[in-house]
Every structure is written in structure tokens, then in C-alpha cells.
Amino acid sequence: xxxxxxxxxxxxxxxxxxxxxxxxxxxxxxxxxxxxxxxxxxxxxxxxxxxxxxxxxxxxxxxxxxxxxxxxxxxxxxxxxxxxxxxxxxxxxxxxxxxxxxxxxxxxxxxxxxxxxxxxxxxxxxxxxxxxxxxxxxxxxxxxxxxxxxxxxxxxxxxxxxxxxxxxxxxxxxxxxxxxxxxxxxxxxxxxxxxxxxxxxxxxxxxxxxxxxxxxxxxxxxxxxxxxxxxxxxxxxxxxxxxxxxxxxxxxxxxxxxxxxxxxxxxxxxxxxxxxxxxxxxx
Amino acid sequence: xxxxxxxxxxxxxxxxxxxxxxxxxxxxxxxxxxxxxxxxxxxxxxxxxxxxxxxxxxxxxxxxxxxxxxxxxxxxxxxxxxxxxxxxxxxxxxxxxxxxxxxxxxxxxxxxxxxxxxxxxxxxxxxxxxxxxxxxxxxxxxxxxxxxxxxxxxxxxxxxxxxxxxxxxxxxxxxxxxxxxxxxxxxxxxxxxxxxxxxxxxxxxxxxxxxxxxxxxxxxxxxxxxxxxxxxxxxxxxxxxxxxxxxxxxxxxxxxxxxxxxxxxxxxxxxxxxxxxxxxxxxxxxxxxxxxxxxxxxxxxxxxxxxxxxxxxxxxxxxxx
Numbered sequence: 001x002x003x004x005x006x007x008x009x010x011x012x013x014x015x016x017x018x019x020x021x022x023x024x025x026x027x028x029x030x031x032x033x034x035x036x037x038x039x040x041x042x043x044x045x046x047x048x049x050x051x052x053x054x055x056x057x058x059x060x061x062x063x064x065x066x067x068x069x070x071x072x073x074x075x076x077x078x079x080x081x082x083x084x085x086x087x088x089x090x091x092x093x094x095x096x097x098x099x100x101x102x103x104x105x106x107x108x109x110x111x112x113x114x115x116x117x118x119x120x121x122x123x124x125x126x127x128x129x130x131x132x133x134x135x136x137x138x139x140x141x142x143x144x145x146x147x148x149x150x151x152x153x154x155x156x157x158x159x160x161x162x163x164x165x166x167x168x169x170x171x172x173x174x175x176x177x178x179x180x181x182x183x184x185x186x187x188x189x190x191x192x193x194x195x196x197x198x199x200x201x202x203x204x205x206x207x208x209x210x211x212x213x214x215x216x217x218x219x220x221x222x223x224x225x226x227x228x229x230x231x232x233x234x235x236x237x238x239x240x241x242x243x244x245x246x247x248x249x250x251x252x253x254x255x256x257x258x259x260x261x262x263x264x265x266x267x268x269x270x271x272x273x274x275x276x277x278x279x280x281x282x283x
Numbered sequence: 284x285x286x287x288x289x290x291x292x293x294x295x296x297x298x299x300x301x302x303x304x305x306x307x308x309x310x311x312x313x314x315x316x317x318x319x320x321x322x323x324x325x326x327x328x329x330x331x332x333x334x335x336x337x338x339x340x341x342x343x344x345x346x347x348x349x350x351x352x353x354x355x356x357x358x359x360x361x362x363x364x365x366x367x368x369x370x371x372x373x374x375x376x377x378x379x380x381x382x383x384x385x386x387x388x389x390x391x392x393x394x395x396x397x398x399x400x401x402x403x404x405x406x407x408x409x410x411x412x413x414x415x416x417x418x419x420x421x422x423x424x425x426x427x428x429x430x431x432x433x434x435x436x437x438x439x440x441x442x443x444x445x446x447x448x449x450x451x452x453x454x455x456x457x458x459x460x461x462x463x464x465x466x467x468x469x470x471x472x473x474x475x476x477x478x479x480x481x482x483x484x485x486x487x488x489x490x491x492x493x494x495x496x497x498x499x500x501x502x503x504x505x506x507x508x509x510x511x512x513x514x515x516x517x518x519x520x521x522x523x524x525x526x527x528x529x530x531x532x533x534x535x536x537x538x539x540x541x542x543x544x545x546x547x548x549x550x551x552x553x554x555x556x557x558x559x560x561x562x563x564x565x566x567x568x569x570x571x572x573x574x575x576x577x578x579x580x581x582x583x584x585x586x587x588x589x590x591x592x593x594x595x596x597x598x599x600x601x602x603x604x
Contacts, residue, residue: 173378175378175379177339177373178371178379181337182366183362197382
């Protein structure tokens with residue numbers, strides 16, 4: 001979204017932020033794990049490969065040990081990065097798409113459109129997201145696609161409100177009036193003129209939404225409502241519960257993975273916020 | 284034929300506290316190639332009038348005829364072929380240009396909307412950049428690299444690219460440094476010579492209007508209170524409000540400063556939600572009489588092309604004195 005002339009300065013500002021830097025490194029590692037999982041651990045990560053509850057560091061073939069069924073934790077973590085990150089990113093994209101569209105339409109057209117749309121948003125806000133999510137997934141069935149869409153569907157509220165706020169101030173700018181004076185259509189004004197200006201804070205919130213989505217997915221899997229064919233981090237934590245007294249590492253390792261990823265996303269989100277928000281620049 | 288003819292125009296907005304009539308019963312004509320100034324203090328409805336003429340503020344009554352076409356009730360689609368005849372230069376050169384587009388894209392956008400192909404647009408954009416005094420390299424740069432004055436040139440180029448017959452300038456220099464103002468005014472003047480475009484020049488800066496306009500309209504609380512040629516108004520203003528405005532203009536010569544009699548207006552512009560009965564200016568006028576509070580004065584003709592909305596004859600008193 002950033003114009004090329006901004007981008008070098010933008011990257012410099014982002015990388016000057018140590019937190020964002022660390023976050024970015026962790027995220028690159030996690031993405032690398034997700035990308036190369038099928039190369040490093042080909043085949044199904046959920047198959048039983050060794051004795052149960054091998055401790056990390058005990059056997060070089062299983063650096064992170066094995067779980068209660070004798071499955072390789074390292075393989076499941078790498079493949080789990082794929083599932084968790086993928087679900088997180090696509091759920092956040094879904095949420096951004098819904099949120100930006102509703103927020104933009106509400107603010108741009110105003111009047112009764114705004115009233116109706118925002119009452120709808122408030123209705124969604126009153127429903128506890130996790131309960132709503134459990135309901136959708138248990139009705140539609142726990143497939144990867146359903147889970148992703150459902151998480152997106154319960155996370156778009158904040159994005160809609162933020163987009164609306166941005167649009168409310170931007171639509172009053174004279175450059176929008178100038179577009180009206182040359183007869184530009186509403187759709188084009190929304191998409192080509194106002195949206196690029198409204199995006200920076202939306203991008204920040206979207207990156208934080210990925211973190212939220214990963215947590216939702218973990219919660220779902222932990223409760224046993226995840227996709228049974230996918231090794232996701234939440235599921236590992238949930239399954240590790242049974243052996244938590246004897247082999248706590250089975251739950252702890254995926255737990256640390258979730259924590260590090262979510263923390264990194266938050267750090268990068270904050271970094272993006274500082275780098276994209278001109279009022280905070282160079283403080 | 285008149286280029287622009289406005290009859291009894293009214294612009295109203297619904298607010299939480301009731302309906303505000305920002306523009307009331309304004310009639311005006313602009314001839315082709317004429318430079319008309321529109322003055323009045325902040326909040327009197329000058330900008331709203333300009334925006335209503337551009338059809339970006341809601342017209343509740345009256346009609347606007349541009350170059351023989353009544354544009355009052357045309358919808359967005361029907362307005363498209365009319366738009367090129369009338370364009371606008373905005374007050375704030377920072378908010379009027381999309382920061383995400385290159386300058387070339389901003390200037391060429393009206394042509395894009397009119398369906399020109401990109402090669403023709405490029406050529407015309409370079410022509411316009413030269414005409415407004417910007418280097419052709421500006422086309423590929425972004426607005427934040429330019430100063431306020433340069434940005435206003437970009438805004439003027441965008442407004443002129445469709446070769447409009449009427450340019451509505453909404454306080455085009457009031458956001459600029461004084462040193463840059465003269466440049467922009469001269470640019471507008473030169474462009475008039477070159478292109479024969481007519482101007483409606485909205486401003487609260489009387490010295491600028493005096494320099495620029497052939498004819499001046501004075502607005503107060505949504506109404507026209509006086510109109511006439513610039514010379515007539517500066518020499519023989521007939522409305523107490525115009526007089527007060529004129530006497531508030533600083534005199535550049537310090538030796539003559541004390542000669543000017545200041546008429547200082549007291550009070551504020553009345554709340555447009557609850558305008559005073561009778562003459563709108565009655566609450567601040569030093570000549571106010573009983574009659575002013577009862578009946579609103581109509582705009583009447585004093586002499587050829589000089590109109591005033593006042594019950595009394597300041598004009599004749601002035602001449603007698």
C-alpha cells in the first residue's frame with residue numbers, strides 16, 4: 001500500500017523500533033517453519049513415530065520430544081505453524097474485508113445507512129466472540145475453511161469502527177469534494193481516493209487481528225473443535241493436558257510458540273503504528 | 284448571453300437544532316470572462332454558495348442556469364457533461380489534493396473522468412504544468428514535496444485542465460503566505476487573459492478582491508446586501524455593512540492611517556438558526572431604526588449595476604456630504 005517513495009523511509013522507521021525488529025525476526029522464523037515444514041518433515045505430522053513421552057533433547061531425531069501417543073512434537077510444531085499462521089492471516093483478511101467494507105459504506109453514505117450498519121455492528125459486539133465462534137463452528141462443522149471464515153466473522157467489529165472513523169474525517173476533505181466536481185462515482189471515490197488514505201491504521205489493526213485470530217483458533221482447538229486433520233498449536237496444547245503432570249513440555253512447547261507469535265505480531269503491529277502514524281514520528 | 288444566472292437560490296442544511304438556511308434568496312449573474320468577487324465575514328455562507336453552484340451542496344430552492352442549461356435538478360449522471368464548464372479551486376491546498384496520488388495523476392484526473400486516453404492526458408498535463416508555472420518533473424512527484432503556493436498551482440491546473448468557462452475560487456489565497464498570494468493572484472489574472480475564463484472569486488480579504496475583481500458582491504448571513512462594480516463599492520458603498528468592512532481594511536500608508544475613519548463592528552454574526560427579524564444586519568447596524576426590525580429590506584437598484592439591501596439611502600447622504 002505504501003508508495004515507493006515512502007517505503008525506504010518507512011522501513012527505516014520500522015526497523016529503528018527494537019521491539020518491531022525482534023517481532024519481525026520471530027515472524028520470519030515462524031513463516032519459514034510454516035513454509036519449509038513439508039520439506040523438513042515430509043508426510044503426515046500426526047503419525048506415530050517413536051515411543052511416547054520422549055523428553056526434548058533425549059533423542060536427536062526428536063529434538064522437541066514426542067507426545068503421549070509418540071508423535072514427533074517438532075514436526076507438529078512446524079506443521080502447526082502452517083495451520084495457525086494460515087488461519088490467522090486468512091481470518092484477519094476476512095475480517096478486514098468485512099470490516100473495511102461495512103465501515104466505509106456506513107461513513108461515506110452517512111444518514112440512515114450509517115445508523116443501520118452501526119446498529120448491526122453493535123449487535124455483533126454484544127455477542128461474546130468465543131461463544132459465537134463455537135456456535136458457528138459446531139453448526140457448520142470444524143473444517144479449516146469454516147474455522148477461518150468463522151474467526152473472520154467474529155473479528156471484524158473493531159476494523160469496521162476504525163474504518164468508519166477514518167472515512168468520516170476523510171470524506172470531508174476538499175480532495176473528495178474535488179472528485180465530486182469532476183463527476184467521479186461513489187465507488188471510485190471510496191476505493192481509489194479515500195481508502196488508500198484510510199489504510200495505515202487499518203493495516204495496524206489487521207496485524208493485531210492476526211494475533212487475535214491465532215488465539216481464537218488455539219482456543220477452538222484446545223476445546224476440541226478444531227479441524228481433526230490439522231496439527232495446530234492449540235490442539236497440541238489441548239492434547240498435552242492429559243500428560244501435563246508427567247510431561248508438561250507437550251503443552252508448554254506449543255504454548256510458547258503461540259505466545260511468541262502473538263507477542264511478535266503485537267510488537268510488529270505497534271511498530272507499524274509508529275511508522276505509519278506521522279504524529280508519533282521521530283519522537 | 285449570461286454565463287451563469289442564479290435566481291432566488293436557497294441552500295439549507297438540517298442540523299440537530301433545526302434547519303439552517305446558509306444561503307437565502309440569492310440572485311446573481313456572471314457574464315463570460317467577468318471577474319466577480321464575493322466577500323463577507325466567516326460563516327456568512329460564501330463558500331456554501333460556491334459549493335451549491337458546483338452542485339456539491341444541497342439546493343433547496345431557486346435555480347442555477349449555466350451557459351443556457353438549468354443545472355439545478357440534474358442528477359450526478361446528467362451533470363457529467365456540464366461539469367467541465369465550471370470548476371473549482373479550493374481554499375486549503377493541503378486538504379484539496381489527495382496525498383496518495385502523484386501530481387500528474389491529480390491534475391489529469393478530470394480528463395480521465397472525461398474519457399481521454401493516457402497519452403493525450405499526459406500531453407495536456409504537461410501543458411497545464413507549464414501554464415501554472417510548475418516544472419514538468421512535478422508530474423511524477425507527490426504533493427507533500429510541494430509548498431502551499433505550489434500546491435495551489437496544482438489545484439488551479441486541475442481546475443483548468445477541462446478548459447472551464449467559469450472558475451469558482453473559494454478563498455484561493457487565504458491559506459497562503461502573503462508573499463505567495465500576489466503570485467497566485469497574478470497567475471489567475473494572466474490565465475484570464477489567456478483563456479478568457481470567468482471567475483467567481485470568494486474571499487474575505489478586501490484588498491485582494493479590490494485588486495482582482497471587476498464587480499463585487501457582499502454577503503451577510505446568507506443574503507446579498509450589496510453588489511456593484513469594484514470602483515462604485517469602494518467609493519460609494521451604500522450599505523452600512525459594506526462600509527464597515529471597507530473601513531476595516533488596513534491602510535498601507537502610515538501617514539494616512541489616522542485619516543481613515545474606522546467603523547468598528549460590534550458583536551458577532553447572529554446565529555443563522557435564529558436570524559433576527561427584519562434586517563439581518565439590524566442587530567449590529569449603527570443606523571438601525573424601528574423599521575429595520577420589522578421588515579427585511581429587499582435588494583433594490585440604486586443606479587446601473589449597483590444594488591443594495593437597505594431601507595435608507597447612505598449612498599445619497601454620502602454624495603451630498
